[in-house]
Amino acid sequence: ETVLTQSPGTLSLSPGERATLSCRASQSVSSSYLAWYQQKPGQAPRLLIYGASSRATGISDRFSGSGSGADFTLTISRLEPEDFAVYYCQHYGYSPYTFGQGTKLEIK
Amino acid sequence: VQLLESGGGLVQPGGSLRLSCAASGFSFSSYAMNWVRQAPGRGLEWVSVISDGGGNTYYADSVKGRFTISRDNSKNTVYLQMNSLRAEDTALYYCARGGWKVTASMGQWGQGTLVTVSS
Numbered sequence: 001e002t003v004l005t006q007s008p009g010t011l012s013l014s015p016g017e018r019a020t021l022s023c024r025a026s027q028s029v030s031s032s033y034l035a036w037y038q039q040k041p042g043q044a045p046r047l048l049i050y051g052a053s054s055r056a057t058g059i060s061d062r063f064s065g066s067g068s069g070a071d072f073t074l075t076i077s078r079l080e081p082e083d084f085a086v087y088y089c090q091h092y093g094y095s096p097y098t099f100g101q102g103t104k105l106e107i108k
Numbered sequence: 109v110q111l112l113e114s115g116g117g118l119v120q121p122g123g124s125l126r127l128s129c130a131a132s133g134f135s136f137s138s139y140a141m142n143w144v145r146q147a148p149g150r151g152l153e154w155v156s157v158i159s160d161g162g163g164n165t166y167y168a169d170s171v172k173g174r175f176t177i178s179r180d181n182s183k184n185t186v187y188l189q190m191n192s193l194r195a196e197d198t199a200l201y202y203c204a205r206g207g208w209k210v211t212a213s214m215g216q217w218g219q220g221t222l223v224t225v226s227s
Contacts, residue, residue, distance in 0.1 A: 001169065033211055035213040035214070037152070037214075039152075044202055044217035044218065044219055044220060045144075045152060045202070045204075045214075045217055046217070047213055047214060047215045050212075050213035050215075051213075056213075056215060057215075086151075088151065088152050090152075090154070090213070092211055092212065092213060092214075093211055094211070095157070095166035095167070096154065096166070096167070096168045096169060097142075097154040097157070097166075098154060099151060099152040099153065099154060100151075101151050102151045102152070
């Protein structure tokens with residue numbers, strides 16, 4: 001099983017700042033099968049990025065994904081108030097698919 | 109696109125429950141479907157996936173041998189049969205649409221159905 005470790009656990013930033021979230025895999029993951037999700041309190045998760053760097057339909061270009069091998073990054077430029085949420089990475093290249101433990105992005 | 113889960117509730121340890129997820133607004137039989145759960149105050153845990161035709165199924169180690177995913181494409185519904193339930197299975201269970209391959213991200217999610225395992 002591939003373990004995904006996200007860092008930091010909590011990120012405190014102000015609107016307008018840039019956020020950089022990390023996802024590290026315990027073994028190499030094909031970048032074709034790495035996704036990022038956003039979850040707000042009381043809501044279902046929402047797909048942001050798939051294939052490590054492709055934005056899902058309707059996702060703002062302020063969100064970008066990058067990385068390969070075992071290290072992946074989600075970057076949010078110019079944070080908006082609605083971006084403060086919990087973010088999860090996930091690999092889905094082979095079973096069992098796994099999620100990272102999440103990064104909480106909070107307003108500073 | 110709409111995914112509507114049902115079937116959750118309170119069940120005793122060792123008991124069984126069957127969750128359903130009714131899909132609408134897309135060609136259900138063309139997509140793999142997943143179940144993902146979230147224990148109260150915790151992160152997301154992928155549970156299972158079934159291919160578009162139902163011929164391929166995969167499970168998390170934590171539920172293998174106890175849970176069974178299935179689908180009825182004539183009813184646009186995916187199911188999760190949960191047996192030998194444990195306290196640690198308590199969670200909000202989400203149904204999520206995959207892609208035309210089993211190895212796909214989850215682009216649409218339902219609102220979840222709550223399962224509580226307690227005596």
